[in-house]
Amino acid sequence: MSEPEGGKRRVFLKVLGGTLGASAFAYAMAPLRAWTKDLSAEKFLQKHYKELGKEEIQKVIARVERETLEKYGAKVKVKDQKPIEGVEFGYALNLSVCIGCRKCAEACHVENNHDRKTNNSYIRVLEMDQGSFDMARGDAQYDHAVPAPGKYYLPIQCQQCDNAPCVKVCPVQATWKEPDGIVVVDYDWCIGCRYCEAACPYHARRFNWTKPEVPAAAVNPDQGILSNRIRPQGVVEKCTFCLHRTREGRLPACLEACPTGARVFGNLLDPKSEIRWVLENKRIYVLKEELGTKPRFFYFFDV
Amino acid sequence: MRAAPTCAPLSPLRPSWRCSLRVRARTRPRPSPHPRLRPSRPSGATSIHVPEKLESIETGQLDQNGKPQRIACVTCHTLRTPEKLPESPGELVRFHQGLVFKHGTLRCASCHVVGRQDSLRLADGSMIPNRDAMLLCGQCHGPQLRDYQHGAHGGMNGYWDLGKGSRVRNHCVDCHDPHVPRFLPTNPVLRPADRLLPPPIEKPALPPFPKLGEAHP
Amino acid sequence: MCDGPRETREKTMQKDSHVATYPRFLLRVFSGAFDGGARFYVTMTVLTAIALVGANAWAQQVANGMHLTSMTDHVSWGLYIANFTFGVGLAAGAVMMVIPAYLYDDHEMHDVVIVGELLAIASIIVCLLFVVVDMGRPDRFWHIIPGVGRFNWPISMLTWDVLVLNGYLLLNLHITGYLVYTRFRGDKPAKRWYVPFVFLSIAWAISIHSVTAFLYSGLGGRPFWNSALLAPRFIATAFVTGPALVIVLLQGIRRLTSFHVGDGPIRTLTSVMRVTVLLNLFMLGSELFTALYTGGAHAASVKYLFFGLHGHRGLVPWIWTAVILNVASALLLHLPQTRKSLGLLDLACVCAFIGVWIEKGMGLIVPGFIPSTLHEIVEYAPTLTEWKITAGIWAFGVMILIVALKVVLPVLTGELEGKAPST
Numbered sequence: 001m002s003e004p005e006g007g008k009r010r011v012f013l014k015v016l017g018g019t020l021g022a023s024a025f026a027y028a029m030a031p032l033r034a035w036t037k038d039l040s041a042e043k044f045l046q047k048h049y050k051e052l053g054k055e056e057i058q059k060v061i062a063r064v065e066r067e068t069l070e071k072y073g074a075k076v077k078v079k080d081q082k083p084i085e086g087v088e089f090g091y092a093l094n095l096s097v098c099i100g101c102r103k104c105a106e107a108c109h110v111e112n113n114h115d116r117k118t119n120n121s122y123i124r125v126l127e128m129d130q131g132s133f134d135m136a137r138g139d140a141q142y143d144h145a146v147p148a149p150g151k152y153y154l155p156i157q158c159q160q161c162d163n164a165p166c167v168k169v170c171p172v173q174a175t176w177k178e179p180d181g182i183v184v185v186d187y188d189w190c191i192g193c194r195y196c197e198a199a200c201p202y203h204a205r206r207f208n209w210t211k212p213e214v215p216a217a218a219v220n221p222d223q224g225i226l227s228n229r230i231r232p233q234g235v236v237e238k239c240t241f242c243l244h245r246t247r248e249g250r251l252p253a254c255l256e257a258c259p260t261g262a263r264v265f266g267n268l269l270d271p272k273s274e275i276r277w278v279l280e281n282k283r284i285y286v287l288k289e290e291l292g293t294k295p296r297f298f299y300f301f302d303v
Numbered sequence: 304m305r306a307a308p309t310c311a312p313l314s315p316l317r318p319s320w321r322c323s324l325r326v327r328a329r330t331r332p333r334p335s336p337h338p339r340l341r342p343s344r345p346s347g348a349t350s351i352h353v354p355e356k357l358e359s360i361e362t363g364q365l366d367q368n369g370k371p372q373r374i375a376c377v378t379c380h381t382l383r384t385p386e387k388l389p390e391s392p393g394e395l396v397r398f399h400q401g402l403v404f405k406h407g408t409l410r411c412a413s414c415h416v417v418g419r420q421d422s423l424r425l426a427d428g429s430m431i432p433n434r435d436a437m438l439l440c441g442q443c444h445g446p447q448l449r450d451y452q453h454g455a456h457g458g459m460n461g462y463w464d465l466g467k468g469s470r471v472r473n474h475c476v477d478c479h480d481p482h483v484p485r486f487l488p489t490n491p492v493l494r495p496a497d498r499l500l501p502p503p504i505e506k507p508a509l510p511p512f513p514k515l516g517e518a519h520p
Numbered sequence: 521m522c523d524g525p526r527e528t529r530e531k532t533m534q535k536d537s538h539v540a541t542y543p544r545f546l547l548r549v550f551s552g553a554f555d556g557g558a559r560f561y562v563t564m565t566v567l568t569a570i571a572l573v574g575a576n577a578w579a580q581q582v583a584n585g586m587h588l589t590s591m592t593d594h595v596s597w598g599l600y601i602a603n604f605t606f607g608v609g610l611a612a613g614a615v616m617m618v619i620p621a622y623l624y625d626d627h628e629m630h631d632v633v634i635v636g637e638l639l640a641i642a643s644i645i646v647c648l649l650f651v652v653v654d655m656g657r658p659d660r661f662w663h664i665i666p667g668v669g670r671f672n673w674p675i676s677m678l679t680w681d682v683l684v685l686n687g688y689l690l691l692n693l694h695i696t697g698y699l700v701y702t703r704f705r706g707d708k709p710a711k712r713w714y715v716p717f718v719f720l721s722i723a724w725a726i727s728i729h730s731v732t733a734f735l736y737s738g739l740g741g742r743p744f745w746n747s748a749l750l751a752p753r754f755i756a757t758a759f760v761t762g763p764a765l766v767i768v769l770l771q772g773i774r775r776l777t778s779f780h781v782g783d784g785p786i787r788t789l790t791s792v793m794r795v796t797v798l799l800n801l802f803m804l805g806s807e808l809f810t811a812l813y814t815g816g817a818h819a820a821s822v823k824y825l826f827f828g829l830h831g832h833r834g835l836v837p838w839i840w841t842a843v844i845l846n847v848a849s850a851l852l853l854h855l856p857q858t859r860k861s862l863g864l865l866d867l868a869c870v871c872a873f874i875g876v877w878i879e880k881g882m883g884l885i886v887p888g889f890i891p892s893t894l895h896e897i898v899e900y901a902p903t904l905t906e907w908k909i910t911a912g913i914w915a916f917g918v919m920i921l922i923v924a925l926k927v928v929l930p931v932l933t934g935e936l937e938g939k940a941p942s943t
Contacts, residue, residue, distance in 0.1 A: 014554060027576075031583040031584075032579045032582060036659075048663075094456075097456075101489055119496040121493060129508075129509050136820060140896055142491065145490055146491050169678065169739075171678035172671070172672060190656075191656070191657050194596040194656070195735075198739060198888070201893045202741075202893060203593070203594075209498060209591075211585060232657075235656060249468055251462065259458070259478060263458070264455050265463055266463050274455060288741070302450070499592050501898060501899065
């Protein structure tokens with residue numbers, strides 16, 4: 001330090017540079033300010049769904065209801081429907097009668113409070129060529145009168161796999177299979193890495209690329225904490241077989257909407273259920289069986 | 304949207320084979336097949352929806368509320384009895400004009416009887432009320448009736464678990480027009496509008512199936 | 521530490537205690553990081569500016585949602601994960617200097633091996649940042665911390681990746697930190713404190729890239745990735761990009777610092793690259809043959825990537841650029857002239873680096889999603905936000921590397937010593 005003058009100047013410049021750098025950083029990060037305002041400590045520290053006690057879950061429900069009112073202007077009732085003992089759900093779809101009207105996709109869109117702008121739905125219907133089972137020949141965007149000659153229709157939604165690739169890959173156990181066979185997502189635990197989207201062979205998962213937009217009047221107030229409550233931005237969601245309905249004994253929305261009765265839903269453990277009759281008496285196949293995912297969703301034909 | 308569920312309970316049917324139409328209404332608790340299976344405490348029953356068109360027809364006019372005006376069959380048919388059934392819909396010039404009929408080789412008389420507009424005639428000659436038309440359909444469409452009885456055809460609303468609530472099944476004529484039973488083409492709803500979804504691809508059509516004798520030229 | 525009390529006392533008598541030297545070491549290193557000539561300040565200012573632009577773009581992406589990217593439910597990973605994959609390779613490739621140095625006892629390589637390790641540290645940090653910016657909910661980062669959140673180990677490959685990447689980071693931090701600190705003190709490094717870690721890091725380097733490959737190859741629904749050859753390909757490309765960058769880096773160090781870099785290491789790394797570029801091209805060829813000769817739906821992604829599918833050809837220019845660059849680097853590396861000309865060697869390295877960046881980044885991640893699992897074709901081209909964030913992270917990585925080299929090299933040359941100030 002033979003040059004105290006130069007040294008001082010150097011220190012001064014460093015301090016100046018540091019200050020400028022820090023303020024530039026603060027400026028660059030400014031967009032986060034509004035975002036963090038929304039993030040309370042309670043929300044930040046919220047435990048995994050499976051670790052929440054009874055009272056804690058009530059608190060979470062109260063918060064979700066409050067936020068829905070604040071952000072969407074809709075008064076909703078959120079419940080925590082639990083799996084029913086002795087019930088494992090199965091779903092079957094009759095390809096011989098499906099006409100591809102997409103009423104099921106629309107019912108899902110409305111029931112599950114999907115983003116209105118993107119026509120989001122958990123069901124994607126492929127228009128397929130008669131004589132081909134190659135999805136590469138399919139088209140999801142068909143927009144002409146149905147059923148079109150020479151075509152058949154293949155609605156695809158979450159297959160609720162027993163050996164679900166999405167559950168395997170999730171790094172934080174934010175998605176899991178419930179005792180009644182439904183694969184659910186804890187929307188408050190998902191970190192949004194989208195590994196499950198990459199893993200799913202059925203295009204069953206959706207990511208909230210932005211905050212979903214639903215007009216207050218269109219919000220379905222009958223909600224489940226693991227199912228159709230309005231999802232936060234930045235997390236993954238999926239079909240839950242409408243567990244907020246089906247765990248209360250009701251039929252899923254897509255089934256009720258089907259004008260051809262192509263859909264059959266019920267309890268796989270009940271040998272007298274409709275779904276069991278279909279599985280035992282119809283020609284059944286599952287989608288991409290060779291992948292070993294063991295779906296709970298079955299397709300069948302009239303014979 | 305489908306018609307408002309003006310439901311009627313399944314009518315009691317006399318002959319034994321007709322009883323099979325009774326949808327498996329779980330009105331009595333069944334013995335649990337599985338020890339873990341929850342005993343079902345039935346609170347609901349299955350009923351079949353009775354569509355309006357079984358007892359009335361559209362007049363082609365709107366009522367005060369702007370809804371299509373319907374008129375009950377009996378309104379005209381008590382006043383007037385046709386002499387005989389026409390051979391084909393083309394003969395209908397004064398009433399039921401424009402009726403389209405596309406249902407195989409059936410004739411009007413296959414199901415209808417002059418003077419019995421509230422009833423339908425089965426192949427064995429017995430008469431059934433219009434609302435039980437499913438039996439009539441089932442005479443030819445056995446597999447469909449079988450599937451329907453097992454909940455695998457026809458669709459429904461309400462509860463999958465009859466221990467928790469009731470269920471309404473669709474009637475054949477809810478979905479199929481008895482005179483033109485095949486589904487008419489409809490426009491699909493809710494076309495996908497995902498972000499960045501490109502316009503659909505034109506894919507070349509599959510080659511047609513070769514005809515007999517053409518396969519190996 | 522496990523030094524016996526007697527030994528420790530002796531050491532303390534000979535040298536200053538660690539309690540005194542370690543803080544001094546940190547202080548010197550820290551102040552060294554911010555000292556430099558005009559060229560250093562200009563470089564760092566420019567890099568800081570780029571990093572800040574990236575930080576700003578990321579803040580907006582977090583606040584407004586990831587619709588600012590062009591990722592979709594069809595192509596759910598894009599530029600970020602592509603760069604992450606490439607970065608892991610870069611980190612693993614740096615170990616290519618450690619193997620000759622320690623396994624084959626190459627003494628000249630011994631002297632410069634630290635450069636590779638610093639590169640590994642910088643690239644791992646880059647990788648971790650790419651994972652963070654790809655997360656839809658970075659605020660929930662703690663959910664993935666083992667023991668704190670709910671860590672889906674050992675089933676999820678991503679948890680393995682978290683473990684091996686952070687483990688590799690710590691390993692390299694320890695090795696370089698230890699070597700530099702002992703040199704700073706003027707001690708001779710005790711072998712047991714770093715040699716086992718060096719050998720561990722060799723195996724670990726292979727593991728980080730294998731695990732990253734398994735991330736993709738384990739997905740049965742994505743035929744493009746579902747190949748046993750993916751991990752070997754990853755390793756081969758890692759051993760292309762790592763040495764390529766180090767070769768260029770060593771020349772830069774030779775020119776800009778007084779640190780001695782012999783020709784030996786550059787020669788060794790060039791020989792490594794001569795093998796790995798060919799190996800990579802061979803494996804790429806095998807993949808192409810298998811897919812295209814078989815045909816069918818499983819070849820759709822390959823067709824899309826190389827030739828376009830149903831009029832969609834977004835990645836075709838990218839991949840052919842990569843192929844041309846990779847072939848060019850292979851040819852250059854085998855030209856007799858390249859043995860004499862550093863310029864040609866550098867060109868080969870740049871070609872290989874960019875070629876692999878495309879092939880293993882955009883050329884590997886994006887076609888995995890096209891066509892989608894339902895065979896829909898939604899293309900992907902990064903948005904400005906994605907480019908800004910990507911540039912920002914790389915700029916930050918380069919800053920780390922420059923600062924690390926700037927701090928470490930003077931210690932190694934003895935310009936920065938840990939003896940108590942004599943004045």
